[in-house]
Amino acid sequence: MNVGHLSHERCPVCETELNAGPPAPMVLTTPRGKQEWVKCPACRSFFADEGYDPEQEVDHTRTRPWGTVESGVALNDEKGPLFETVLRVLRRCAPPGATLLDIGCSYGGFLLQAQNEGYDVRGMDIVPEAVRYVRSRGIPCDRAGSVRDLDVPENSLEVISVLDCNYYWPRQREELRAIRSRLCPGGLLVMRTVDTSWAVQIGLWLGKWLPETGRRLSEKAVYDHRVSIPVRSLLRLVRQEGFDILYASPQDAMPFRRNSLKVRTAYAIGGLAWRTAGYNLAPGFLFLAGKKAL
Numbered sequence: 001m002n003v004g005h006l007s008h009e010r011c012p013v014c015e016t017e018l019n020a021g022p023p024a025p026m027v028l029t030t031p032r033g034k035q036e037w038v039k040c041p042a043c044r045s046f047f048a049d050e051g052y053d054p055e056q057e058v059d060h061t062r063t064r065p066w067g068t069v070e071s072g073v074a075l076n077d078e079k080g081p082l083f084e085t086v087l088r089v090l091r092r093c094a095p096p097g098a099t100l101l102d103i104g105c106s107y108g109g110f111l112l113q114a115q116n117e118g119y120d121v122r123g124m125d126i127v128p129e130a131v132r133y134v135r136s137r138g139i140p141c142d143r144a145g146s147v148r149d150l151d152v153p154e155n156s157l158e159v160i161s162v163l164d165c166n167y168y169w170p171r172q173r174e175e176l177r178a179i180r181s182r183l184c185p186g187g188l189l190v191m192r193t194v195d196t197s198w199a200v201q202i203g204l205w206l207g208k209w210l211p212e213t214g215r216r217l218s219e220k221a222v223y224d225h226r227v228s229i230p231v232r233s234l235l236r237l238v239r240q241e242g243f244d245i246l247y248a249s250p251q252d253a254m255p256f257r258r259n260s261l262k263v264r265t266a267y268a269i270g271g272l273a274w275r276t277a278g279y280n281l282a283p284g285f286l287f288l289a290g291k292k293a294l
Helices: 054-061 069-078 080-091 109-116 128-136 172-182 197-207 211-222 231-240 261-277
Strands: 026-030 033-039 046-048 099-103 120-125 141-143 157-163 183-194 243-249 284-291
Touching: 026 211, 069 080, 069 109, 069 128, 080 109, 080 157, 080 183, 080 284, 099 109, 109 120, 109 157, 120 128, 128 141, 157 172, 172 183, 172 231, 183 231, 197 211, 231 243, 231 284, 243 261
Parallel strands: 099 120, 099 157, 120 141, 157 183
Antiparallel strands: 026 033, 033 046, 183 284, 243 284
């Protein structure tokens, strides 16, 4: 495969033109099937080189553990400690009473906890069953695939949360711009993301000597995501789109109520690497950003 055959003319993360240098292609078999993945030479993100169809994304989401009512609601409980951590971080700058939109709210676990704390909440998701469930709990919720599609006035929200969904966005910069436009002056973006780009890179390196081992590691790292973005690249992108980073932590991104020893160890090592060298080696990352005046 060469650059001329790429579906993307620009990186879906940083929007760098991809004819500037030859991305490294690789073929991976993921829960979405066989995909060609490419590395951006500028931001060093990996992405699936394929088009984006919102309805296909809905159908795919329904096949995932978080994509049905029963499993999605059960996952709300498992992620309860993470939601509590996010609210603890938020309270430092946006006390209860603030307006909060949760993007990719799924079955509303974070919204319910935020509402219980006194936040004025609203949700958004692409899966109609999830939207109906959240509404059944008395929380306003919109079905939309992008913040751009929401009927929300500009400069109107105090907090927007993005917990475990930005790696499904087809265009990172566009969503960040839409988020910023909906936030009031000084409004907050809190994001929990997955960063396994370092594991994909290790897989590529291993693949030079152990092709099958390297491929399996890369496939496990990208899972069913559409992009894999290094945290440093994502934070740089957020700054470029008009935010100040107020808080950043890999250890606060621990995902579940019951985490395996392997996961806890990964986050401990990742936290140490972040504190000492500014590099993320943890599977997840949490940060809080404030909208700055331009």
